[in-house]
Amino acid sequence: MTGWIKRLDWPGYVLAIFLIFFVLLPILTVFIWAFTEQWFYPSILPTKWGLKYWFKVLERGDVWAAFFTSIQLSAIVTGLSALICLPAAYAFARMDFPGKQLFMMSFLMGNAFPRFALIISIAVLFLSLNLVGTWAGVIIIQLLNTILLMIWLPTAAFQGVSRNMEEAAADVGATPLQVFWHVTLPQALPAIGAALLMTFVWTFYETEGAWLVGAPRVQTMPLMMMSMINNQLVVQYGAVLSVALWVPSLVALLLARRVMGSDSFAKGLGA
Amino acid sequence: MARLSLAGVSKEFGSVAAVSPLSLDITDGELVCLLGPSGSGKSTLLRMIGGFEMPTAGQVLIDGQDVAHVRPNRRPTAMVFQSHALWTHMNVFENVAFGLKLRKLPAAQVHEKVMTALELVGLNGYEKRSPRQLSGGQQQRVAIARCLVLEPKILLMDEPFASLDQHLRERLREEVRQIQRKLGITTLFVTHAQDEALALADRIVVMSMGAIEQVGTPDEIYANPSTPFVAGFIGTMNMLKGIAQAGHVSAAGFRVKADIADGEATLAVRPEDFVLTDGGLAVKVRRVVNLGPYLLAEAEGGDGSAITVHIDKNRVVREGDILAIAPQRYAVYREGAAPYRSA
Amino acid sequence: MADTLQGSTVTPSKAVPKGRPYGLLFIALPVALIVSFLFFPALKSIFGTIWVKQPDGSYGVSIATYQFFFSDAYSLANLAQTLWTTVVTMVMLIAVNLPIAIYLRFSKSKLAIFVQVLALFPMFVPGIIIVYALIRYMGPNGLLQTLLEAVGIFGFQSPYLTPWGPVIGMLWDAMPFTLLVLTAGMSAIPTSAIEAAEDVGASPMRILFSIILPQIKNSLLVVTSLNFLGLFGQAFMPFMLGPTSPEMMGPFMLRTFSSVRDPLQAATQATIVFALCSLAGLAYVRSIARRRAQEVVK
Structure with missing residues (x-):
């Protein structure tokens, strides 16, 4: 075994170089563009650096409007999702009821459909319900997106709470409700918080549903960025927005992942 | 302090009988060990007394009152779990105080009782620590204090020292023995370690395959095992x-x-x-x-x-x-x- | 101190109250949501494509929209384009991630941490930013072309707006998920199993094909089926990075729905996508069902 490991060093360098070119440099490009005032073609680095476009972006009313639309949508969707999914997650983790396995499977089945074809069929339905171009339509379609995550992660969190801890609380005189409130919930809270955070960030960046059902009347931040990429001659707008919005969400997601442990995603999807 | 009687208590999980109908009387202040190999039903029996499992049939009588279908939080029993089951989001003081707070005792009284309990298990000065900062032995002492502070009529211990090393086990079992004597609390102690049972118990209940094999003092059990199973299992x-x-x-x-x-x-x-x-x-x-x-x-x-x-x-x-x-x-x-x- | 073994004299106490299915109440809302906004519209739109309003105003069975789709050269070209993109991307995903997963499993160097962080990094980059970054990086006159020309390599052909554009974008997007599933499968292989194979003289290639690949069969199945579903149903990446003619089914459906304003034909296209993906969907559901069954047994 050891001989093989020693010989494995060069593949590491090959992979690292590939990933630098494939993953790191594209992201770096966005960062460079965000702080560029002028960049003429054959030059490797910008010909003029500066923060000019940051001020320009921050002055635009439509950017702020889209930002607040997205924040509100994400907050509403995350809140609703928690309200709907957390009790279900608790039921899946701790209660016994007929058809439990079947229902759990039916949630995972959402993965077994091609996403955009589903969105199209939902949009066809929304057309007949006059929900296209409304907030309600966007909220519903984004809510559907979050259900799997919001049930799966908290279910794992509730299951992870040691039963002995709950029994010990019942033993010292806590009613079932008190056990839940004082022991189960606080123990599961970090993971639930992580799920909420991820739901919020994912919803904020959800593009396809908002695009098909919301656009052009409900203008979210990703739709705003899409139009900037496609129609704007000024490259920097997109770069500035990307950096400004993405860095906080990156920090949030990294925090969430720290709480959750590395492979719960993969496990959740049936790996 | 209380008398505990089991009358025809049995437990089936599906079609599997974990505990066959059995009866047992434990007198006030007695320390009884339930001893048996894993799968002998001893833990299930203890959990039925604690209210964590409902017996399929039979009565659990504490001071003559049937509590077989009473929830754990309404029973005068307190359980020390094998995995100590401390609430890791609370510190030592909060862990011990939790049950008292649920009973809406005034803060001063809670404080006094918690301190007394912690002193009893030799952990005064640790009340601000998080359970994660304690050693295995200390964690188990907190779990014991958490039970004792509620002044239960019956103390139940489910292999409390199984995860500790031999040296620590011997020390803790002496302490448990002293505390139990001092408080005169009726105690049931589940173990699969015969040395623990022989050293601790007033009486030992040897169990095998969901049934009682023999009940007796450590001396009786050792000297006169009544079945080949007990003879082979003890010593x-x-x-x-x-x-x-x-x-x-x-x-x-x-x-x-x-x-x-x-x-x-x-x-x-x-x-x-x-x-x-x-x-x-x-x-x-x-x-x-x-x-x-x-x-x-x-x-x-x-x-x-x-x-x-x-x-x-x-x-x-x-x-x-x-x-x-x-x-x-x-x-x-x-x-x-x-x-x-x-x- | 009476202890008796016979307890049959005691009358059995009242029956144990069975747990009532309160759980159903807890899951009712999300189930209702899934059924009414996922399963129902999917079935309704599939049904709606064959139960069609006739010229005389009545409703009847008709497969006209399907006849149109399968006789329309443009629709068929789009379908072929989608299949090509999906298969190429899937193969590339495995080709890129399997070596990384193997490397991460067996290397303990600092370089491995670097590789892992970089490979999982796209997970934290929203699609819209990936698209933007890739356009700026590999688009015409982008940073990649500039860098290549700086070291004397000319003749760079940008994949942007070619069929390779969506392949690269989706490869970026799906890489972390694929890697996570493969690493999870890989970490379940005990080191001793591999050492034992080495011990009996198996070469690294032999170990890969006889030990590692069979052991991660389930992970490969999950990755393949989920990636197929994910890639086939993509709309955003092909729309932003791919060519407009022929285009993938995602943008095609989108355009049919919102630009051509023909929801019936869009639903027909969606139904064809459902049908083509049903095999992958079935494989995925079966693999998770098997895994859950194992968990229940445990």
Whole structure:
């Protein structure tokens, strides 16, 4: 075994170089563009650096409007999702009821459909319900997106709470409700918080549903960025927005992942 | 403090009987150990007393009142779990105080009781620590304090020291014994370690396959195991298969008097109950282990069966030596009959 | 101190109250949501494509929209384009991630941490930013072309707006998920199993094909089926990075729905996508069902 490991060093360098070119440099490009005032073609680095476009972006009313639309949508969707999914997650983790396995499977089945074809069929339905171009339509379609995550992660969190801890609380005189409130919930809270955070960030960046059902009347931040990429001659707008919005969400997601442990995603999807 | 009676209590999980109907009485202030191998139903029995499992049939009587279907939080019992089950989001003080706060006691009283309980388990000064900052032994002490602070009528302990090392186990079990004596609290202690049961218990309940094999003081259980299972489970016992005929039993080359019906029987002799005597059976020593206070010799009996014998450490015994031994105290078990015991 | 073994004299106490299925109440809302906004519209739109309003105003069975789709050269070209993109991307995903997963499993160097962080990094980059970054990086006159020309390599052909554009974008997007599933499968292989194979003289290639690949069969199945579903149903990446003619089914459906304003034909296209993906969906559901069954047994 050891001989093989020693010989494995060069593949590491090959992979690292590939990933630098494939993953790191594209992201770096966005960062460079965000702080560029002028960049003429054959030059490797910008010909003029500066923060000019940051001020320009921050002055635009439509950017702020889209930002607040997205924040509100994400907050509403995350809140609703928690309200709907957390009790279900608790039921899946701790209660016994007929058809439990079947229902759990039916949630995972959402993965077994091609996403955009589903969105199209939902949009066809929304057309007949006059929900296209409304907030309600966007909220519903984004809510559907979050259900799997919001049930799966908290279910794992509730299951992870040691039963002995709950029994010990019942033993010292806590009613079932008190056990839940004082022991189960606080123990599961970090993971639930992580799920909420991820739901919020994912919803904020959800593009396809908002695009098909919301656009052009409900203008979210990703739709705003899409139009900037496609129609704007000024490259920097997109770069500035990307950096400004993405860095906080990156920090949030990294925090969430720290709480959750590395492979719960993969496990959740049936790996 | 309380009397505990189990009357015909049984538990089935689906079609599997974890505990067959059994009855047991425990008097006020007694410390009883439930001893048995894993899967013997001892933990299930304890959990039924604590209210974490509902018996399929039967009654659990505490001071004459049936609590078989009462929730744990309404029972005067308190349980120490094997995994200590401390709430990791609360500190030591909060863990111990939680039950008192649920009872809406005034803060000053809560504080006083918690401090008393922590002092009892030797953890004063640790109240601000998080359970994660404590050693395994300290965590288990907090769990004990958390139970005692509620002044339960019955203390239940489910293999509380199983995850601790031998040295710590011995220290903690002495402390538990002292605390139990001091408070006079009726205690049930589940363990699979016989040394723990022998050292701690007023009485031992030996369980196997969901049924009680024997109930008795440690001395009784050790000296007079009433079934072959108990004989084999407690301490070391040579169990020699043989035949009973005409008031005698022949096994592994021994022939001893036994007032028992004819047929297949088992001769049970403890290693320390053999004597070296000229008229005894010649056995060949295969291996000698020095256990400090005495030597342990593994020898081969007449029919090749292995016999373990304790020998005085002053005697020189080597591999290959021939010893002449005879059982001085023994028992004979026969299926369907009461065991015969030598005088 | 009476202790008796016979307890049959005691009358059995009242029957244990069975747990009532309160759980159903807890899961009712999300189930209702899934059924009414996922399963129902999917079935309704599939049904709606064959139960069609006739010229005389009545409703009847008709497969006209399907006849149109399968006789329309443009629709068929789009379908072929989608299949090509999906298969190429899937193969590339395995080709890129399997070596990384193997490397991460067996290397303990600092370089491995670097590789892992970089490979999982796209997970934290929203699609819209990936698209933007890739356009700026590999688009015409982008940073990649500039860098290549700086070291004397000319003739760079940008994949942007070619069929390779969506392949690269989706490869970026699906890489972390694929890697996570493969690493999870890989970490379940005991080191001793591999050491034992080495011990009996198996070469690294032999170990890969006889030990590692069979052991991660389930992970590969999950990755393949989920990636197929994910890639086939993509709309955003192909729309932003791919060519407009022929285009993938995602943008095609989108355009049919919102630009051509023909929801019936869009639903027909969606139904064809459902049908083509049903095999992958079935494989995925079966693999998770098997895994859950194992968990229940445990």
